[in-house]
Amino acid sequence: MVDVAGLAIEGVSVGGHETCLIVPTWKLAIDVGRCPRRAVNVGTVLFTHAHADHMGGVIHHCATRAMLRMPPPRYVVPRVKADAFRRHVEVWRELDGGALPYELVELAPGEDVELRRGLRVRAYHAPHRAPCQGYVFYDEREKLRPELDGAPADELAARRRAGERLTETLAVPELAVSGDTLLEGVLACPDALRARRLALEVSFLDERVTPAQAHEMGHVHLDDVIAHADAFENEALLFTHLSARYRPAEARALLAERLPASLRGRVIPFLPPWRA
Ligand SMILES: [Zn+2]
Ligand SMILES: [Zn+2]
Numbered sequence: 675m676v677d678v679a680g681l682a683i684e685g686v687s688v689g690g691h692e693t694c695l696i697v698p699t700w701k702l703a704i705d706v707g708r709c710p711r712r713a714v715n716v717g718t719v720l721f722t723h724a725h726a727d728h729m730g731g732v733i734h735h736c737a738t739r740a741m742l743r744m745p746p747p748r749y750v751v752p753r754v755k756a757d758a759f760r761r762h763v764e765v766w767r768e769l770d771g772g773a774l775p776y777e778l779v780e781l782a783p784g785e786d787v788e789l790r791r792g793l794r795v796r797a798y799h800a801p802h803r804a805p806c807q808g809y810v811f812y813d814e815r816e817k818l819r820p821e822l823d824g825a826p827a828d829e830l831a832a833r834r835r836a837g838e839r840l841t842e843t844l845a846v847p848e849l850a851v852s853g854d855t856l857l858e859g860v861l862a863c864p865d866a867l868r869a870r871r872l873a874l875e876v877s878f879l880d881e882r883v884t885p886a887q888a889h890e891m892g893h894v895h896l897d898d899v900i901a902h903a904d905a906f907e908n909e910a911l912l913f914t915h916l917s918a919r920y921r922p923a924e925a926r927a928l929l930a931e932r933l934p935a936s937l938r939g940r941v942i943p944f945l946p947p948w949r950a
Contacts, residue, residue: 676942678871679910681849684712687914687944689877689893692727695851695914695944700793704809704851704873706731714738718789720750720781722853723806724758733766736774746775750795753782754805783807788814794845798863800855802892810865811849816841849873850908854915856889857898861905872908873944874899875915879928882919896932903934911937914944 675684685703687693692707702718709731713719717739721729732749739747751759756778767774779787786796792814800806819842822830834840850866851873852859860866860874877883877893888895893915899906916925922945933941 676912676944678849678873678912678942681871683873683912683944686710687875687916689875689915689917690727691918692731693915694731695873697849700789700811702789705729705853706735709734709738714742714744717745718748718750720795720809720851721752721755722800722808722851723752723802723804724755725804725854728854733763733770733774736763736776737770737772740772740774746777748777748779750779750781750787752797752805752807753780753785756780781807796865798859798866800853800859802854802856802859804854804892806853806855806892808853808855808859808863808866809851810847810863810869811851812845813848814843814845817844846870852894852914854892855894856892857894857902861902867905868907870908871910871912872906873912873914876913877915877917879916879920879925879932883917896928899937900932900934903937906937906940909940911941912944913941916943916945 675682682698683695685694685696693705694707694710694713695704696713701716703713703716704720705722705728706713706719707727707730736747763774781797783797783799786794788794794812794814796810797807800808822840847865847869849871850869852875854875875894876896878888879896885895885897925943
């Protein structure tokens with residue numbers, strides 16, 4: 675578990691192997707590459723794209739919840755992959771013999787959906803080798819319209835009786851998750867850059883894989899982040915999807931050495947203790 679500016683995030687993320695970011699407070703996960711036991715506890719999974727290291731664990735997630743008699747999970751998938759997703763589960767129903775119940779929510783870049791009261795998610799386009807989308811999660815609350823601030827209670831009551839809407843919806847971006855992406859995708863999404871927290875894939879940290887090679891694979895290189903350091907307004911950045919070639923101590927040392935001072939104190943590498 676890591677504390678990302680007051681929000682607990684659990685799970686695992688190793689580039690090409692498996693990614694599963696669990697947000698227990700919101701009872702959801704982003705991607706299930708393989709299915710960690712903890713992920714079974716969350717009923718909602720949002721998938722960024724259909725590469726195996728991000729979606730490979732979905733049947734395990736669905737079947738384990740059914741076995742434990744938990745409510746059917748809800749899967750949010752990129753609209754372009756929704757039909758293939760349905761067929762995939764269909765084949766597994768035939769193989770497994772189980773019902774594998776689930777609810778599907780199709781979401782395309784630019785579309786949003788309320789996940790639970792006060793929590794909305796919007797998808798945005800993430801340029802990658804496969805169709806991919808990032809997500810921005812908003813805390814939504816009703817706030818008295820500013821022009822009514824300080825108005826006497828009987829006036830507010832009268833307006834309310836007359837059918838007037840006294841509040842407006844305030845949407846605060848609490849978390850953005852990049853998916854696998856070129857940095858351009860994040861830079862083109864202002865709410866990802868101003869979200870309180872940004873989980874950003876940074877697969878490569880030094881010249882062992884060059885930026886050009888990283889871009890060819892549709893991934894972010896640390897050089898890209900350094901070049902655009904001023905763009906990030908986030909209170910905390912969680913670096914995910916780090917290549918398995920970096921040992922945790924080595925990754926920490928490279929980040930400490932290479933990150934500009936303006937970012938250093940805000941970056942948390944997602945390196946679970948089992949990789950230490
Ligand atoms: Zn990946
Ligand atoms: Zn990928």
